[in-house]
Amino acid sequence: MYLRISEDRTGDQLGVVRQRQDCEELCRSKGWTPVEYVDNDISATSSKPRPAYEQMLADIRGGHLGAVVAWDLDRLHRRPIELESFMALADEKHLALATVSGDVDLSTAQGRLVARLKGSVAAHEGEHRKARQLRAMRQLAEAGVPNWPMGAFGYLGDTRQLDPQTAPLVKQAYADILAGASLNDICRQWNADGVRTVTGRPWTAEVLTHFMRKPRNAGLRAYKGEIVGKGTWPPLVDESTWRAAQAVLDAPSRVPGRKAVRRHLLTGVALCGKCGHTLSGSYRTDGRIVYVCKQCHGVSILAENVEPIVYGVVAGRLAKPDAADLLKAEQHDTAEAEKLRTQRAALLAELDNIGVERADGLLTGKQAKIATDRITEKLAAIEARQQDQDRLRVLDGIPLGKPAAAAAVKKLSPDRFRAVLDLLMTITVAPVGKSGKVFNPERVQVDWK
Numbered sequence: 001m002y003l004r005i006s007e008d009r010t011g012d013q014l015g016v017v018r019q020r021q022d023c024e025e026l027c028r029s030k031g032w033t034p035v036e037y038v039d040n041d042i043s044a045t046s047s048k049p050r051p052a053y054e055q056m057l058a059d060i061r062g063g064h065l066g067a068v069v070a071w072d073l074d075r076l077h078r079r080p081i082e083l084e085s086f087m088a089l090a091d092e093k094h095l096a097l098a099t100v101s102g103d104v105d106l107s108t109a110q111g112r113l114v115a116r117l118k119g120s121v122a123a124h125e126g127e128h129r130k131a132r133q134l135r136a137m138r139q140l141a142e143a144g145v146p147n148w149p150m151g152a153f154g155y156l157g158d159t160r161q162l163d164p165q166t167a168p169l170v171k172q173a174y175a176d177i178l179a180g181a182s183l184n185d186i187c188r189q190w191n192a193d194g195v196r197t198v199t200g201r202p203w204t205a206e207v208l209t210h211f212m213r214k215p216r217n218a219g220l221r222a223y224k225g226e227i228v229g230k231g232t233w234p235p236l237v238d239e240s241t242w243r244a245a246q247a248v249l250d251a252p253s254r255v256p257g258r259k260a261v262r263r264h265l266l267t268g269v270a271l272c273g274k275c276g277h278t279l280s281g282s283y284r285t286d287g288r289i290v291y292v293c294k295q296c297h298g299v300s301i302l303a304e305n306v307e308p309i310v311y312g313v314v315a316g317r318l319a320k321p322d323a324a325d326l327l328k329a330e331q332h333d334t335a336e337a338e339k340l341r342t343q344r345a346a347l348l349a350e351l352d353n354i355g356v357e358r359a360d361g362l363l364t365g366k367q368a369k370i371a372t373d374r375i376t377e378k379l380a381a382i383e384a385r386q387q388d389q390d391r392l393r394v395l396d397g398i399p400l401g402k403p404a405a406a407a408a409v410k411k412l413s414p415d416r417f418r419a420v421l422d423l424l425m426t427i428t429v430a431p432v433g434k435s436g437k438v439f440n441p442e443r444v445q446v447d448w449k
């Protein structure tokens, strides 16, 4: 007696109790003594092993069983190939087969045909059901039905409503990433403020990067790793900010673990005045930080000498009344950013088209060149405007043109400060001149961008 529990929703939803009762009755009417084999199998199409079924086959081979009773053939076999090997075995062992839904005599050609047809139909239904389920899941995804747990970070516990405490933090984190802050900066800040993950743990760069990549944060519904539409829940951040942040997170230097640890403020930023290589910081034996050129070994400067100068120059520049001009007169907003991205994508597509038309002989080389040049020019203009957008982000939150800018600069995280530096100026450190031991501030040369 073979019983299979399955969540097969088509046809009779047979509980194992009903299967057992019906099969036992059938055994009684045949005068057979039942031995029970039960498998717990959730899907008719799964290829999961069925230990009880295997045991039953072994017992048939061992000559311990004279007949098999099942509620229906589809309880016994999930795939036509299983039926074939079962029929071969039944033939060899002169096995009788009885089903509640009607006897199938496998010793006759007619009985085998019925068994095969029923098996094929069941297999077809299984495949069809799977396709239907996948289609239904895709439809749910496209309709924006959420597929993430309630109370995810940024949302109130057991809801998909924004949490007034954490939602603004998430929004700020995206802004900070775009402004040049590192994942570690954000984790450090959150952990210091007592912000914990939903499981109550401190944040790490790995956990944060995983979180920041979730399309759901931008109210986007993903299906099988692909964004298929807008979700029905309130987003933590607007879509264009989220997309821009993904690009930043995808940059190789951002991947946690691969990032070289930059312990000192000006490492990789300040340049050697002798050979032009970047300086790198290291600790001297007396514990002071020194920036040296590892390329020509011709320049070295103490951090305590150069860093205050750099901070002073940046703070001075941003506090100047005209500092707001750094942002350019043009107003930018997220809609503008989105427009620029779309325009750029369209131009890139146009460039591709020119290549195709040229290859098809629809354009002469000269025509193609003119068209390409015009598009390249437009692209350059758009990219320049996109950089203005980045500029806005790097300076975000600094009271430009006001004395308070100086204090704001001092509070920037190292990564953010480097981003501001990179935006404003190049710093070159000249070798020690004749002045000898006394530090000469003129060795630090600032070139405005």
Ligand SMILES: [Zn+2]
Residues within 6 Å of the ligand: 272, 273, 274, 275, 276, 277, 293, 294, 295, 296, 297, 298, 299
């Ligand atoms: Zn050098």
